[in-house]
Amino acid sequence: MEFKDYYKILGVSETADSAEIKSAYRKLARKYHPDVSKEENAEEHFKELGEAYEVLKDPEKRGEYDQLRKYGARGADGSFRPPPGWQSATEFGDGAFTGADAAHFSDFFDAIFGRGGTAHRHYRTDGRQSGFSMRGEDLHQPIALFLEEAFNGVEKSLRLRVPEVDERGLITHRERTLKVKIPAGVGDGQHIRLRGQGGPGVGGGEPGDLYLEIRIAPHPHFRVQEKDLYLDLPLAPWEAALGAEVEVPTLAGRVKMKIPAGSREGQRLRLKGKGLAGKPAGDLYVVLSIAMPPQETESSRKLFEQLAKTVPFNPRAHLED
Amino acid sequence: MVKHSQTTLEILDDRLRLSLRELSVQTGSHAEFIMDLVEYGVLQPEGGQPREWRFPGTDLILIKRAMRLRRDFDLNLSGLALALELLEEIRMLRRTVAELEERQWDEES
Structure with a gap:
C-alpha cells in the first residue's frame, strides 16, 4: 500500500495549525475541484485533497495519522504497512464521518481509519451486509462530440473505470467498455443519464447511475449558444447594398437565403428551427459581415471613385462633435 | 427516453419535467435544500405550490453540483447561489473564448 503524505498533499508543515490547514485546503480546492477546475486530472487531485483534509482537520484523526507516520513501516519503494495490531479509535461509521465523499478515499485511508458503510471490513464476502444497504456511486464522465455528431446522433464506445466489490469484499476498479447511442439533438453542457450503469450497490442497494456530460468541440463555422447556432456570413458590398440570394450552410445541408437590400454589417437574419433540436428547436442566426x-x-478602383463622388456618405459622423 | 441495451438513456434537458419528490429521490438531497435553492432563485420551477412544482431535467445536475460545492467549500446558501451563477457565466465565457481562438486559428492558417 502506498503511503500518503497528507501534509505534502496540502502543502503545509507538520506543525500547521487548523487555520493554515483550512486555508491551504480552500486554495487547492479552488484549483482542483472538478466543478470549478479546468486543470488536467483535477478529479484525481481533488480526491487526494479531500482525503488529506478529512484527516488533518480532525485533531483525533490527525493525531493517529501522525503516530502512524512516525512508527509505520515504510519500504524503499514507498510502500507502507501500519504497525502490527493497529486499530483506529476514530473509525468511520462510528459517527466520525464528516460528509466528505468517502467512497473515493484511498486504500491507505481505508486501512487506517476504515470506511463507514463502504469499508472492506464491513462487508461480508458475499457482498451483502446484514441490516445495511447502500445505493451505488453515481459516475460522471465527459463525452466529446463534434457538432455534426450532436446534431445527427452517434454511437460511441466509452471506456469507464467502474468500482466493484470483489469476492473478498474489497472495493476495486475495473475498466469497462460501454456502447452508447447518443440521440440526435444534444447540446453543449447537457447531461445524459444511463440508469444503473454507475457503481454497484452494497447490501442489495441499487446500482448508481452514469452521467455523461456532452462537450461539443468548437466548430470552424458555427458557434453554439444553448440550442441556437450562429454563423458569420460574409457578403460583397454590392450584395449588401442591392440584396441577393445566397447559399448558406446549415447542419442539415445548404439552404438558399434572401439577403434584403440595404443590409448592414453585424445584422442578424434568423433561420427558424435550423439550430439544435429541442421543444422548440433552436434557430440558426446568420450574422452578416461585409467583405472587400x-x-x-x-x-x-474607378467604380469606387465614382461611388465616392456620387454618394454623400460619412461613416464617422457619430464621432464628430 | 431511449432504451439502450438494458438501460434507460435519458437526456436531462428541459423536455424532462421532474417533481420536487422525484428530484429529491434522484439527487439524494433533502427537499428542504431544493426549496432553499428555489427561494434563492437558483432554481425556478413551474407551478405555484411546492407540490405542483415541475423542474426541468437540467436542474438535477445543478442540484448535484450545488450539493458537492456546499459540502466541499462549506458554502452558505447565498454564497452557493453566487458560485453557481458565476460558474455558469465562466462556462459560457470559456466556450466563447474557445470559439474565438478556433476562428483566429482558421484565419491565420
Whole structure:
C-alpha cells in the first residue's frame, strides 16, 4: 500500500495549525475541484485533497495519522504497512464521518481509519451486509462530440473505470467498455443519464447511475449558444447594398437565403428551427459581415471613385462633435 | 427516453419535467435544500405550490453540483447561489473564448 503524505498533499508543515490547514485546503480546492477546475486530472487531485483534509482537520484523526507516520513501516519503494495490531479509535461509521465523499478515499485511508458503510471490513464476502444497504456511486464522465455528431446522433464506445466489490469484499476498479447511442439533438453542457450503469450497490442497494456530460468541440463555422447556432456570413458590398440570394450552410445541408437590400454589417437574419433540436428547436442566426474584394483592379478602383463622388456618405459622423 | 441495451438513456434537458419528490429521490438531497435553492432563485420551477412544482431535467445536475460545492467549500446558501451563477457565466465565457481562438486559428492558417 502506498503511503500518503497528507501534509505534502496540502502543502503545509507538520506543525500547521487548523487555520493554515483550512486555508491551504480552500486554495487547492479552488484549483482542483472538478466543478470549478479546468486543470488536467483535477478529479484525481481533488480526491487526494479531500482525503488529506478529512484527516488533518480532525485533531483525533490527525493525531493517529501522525503516530502512524512516525512508527509505520515504510519500504524503499514507498510502500507502507501500519504497525502490527493497529486499530483506529476514530473509525468511520462510528459517527466520525464528516460528509466528505468517502467512497473515493484511498486504500491507505481505508486501512487506517476504515470506511463507514463502504469499508472492506464491513462487508461480508458475499457482498451483502446484514441490516445495511447502500445505493451505488453515481459516475460522471465527459463525452466529446463534434457538432455534426450532436446534431445527427452517434454511437460511441466509452471506456469507464467502474468500482466493484470483489469476492473478498474489497472495493476495486475495473475498466469497462460501454456502447452508447447518443440521440440526435444534444447540446453543449447537457447531461445524459444511463440508469444503473454507475457503481454497484452494497447490501442489495441499487446500482448508481452514469452521467455523461456532452462537450461539443468548437466548430470552424458555427458557434453554439444553448440550442441556437450562429454563423458569420460574409457578403460583397454590392450584395449588401442591392440584396441577393445566397447559399448558406446549415447542419442539415445548404439552404438558399434572401439577403434584403440595404443590409448592414453585424445584422442578424434568423433561420427558424435550423439550430439544435429541442421543444422548440433552436434557430440558426446568420450574422452578416461585409467583405472587400481582395484585389482592386483598375476598373473596380474607378467604380469606387465614382461611388465616392456620387454618394454623400460619412461613416464617422457619430464621432464628430 | 431511449432504451439502450438494458438501460434507460435519458437526456436531462428541459423536455424532462421532474417533481420536487422525484428530484429529491434522484439527487439524494433533502427537499428542504431544493426549496432553499428555489427561494434563492437558483432554481425556478413551474407551478405555484411546492407540490405542483415541475423542474426541468437540467436542474438535477445543478442540484448535484450545488450539493458537492456546499459540502466541499462549506458554502452558505447565498454564497452557493453566487458560485453557481458565476460558474455558469465562466462556462459560457470559456466556450466563447474557445470559439474565438478556433476562428483566429482558421484565419491565420
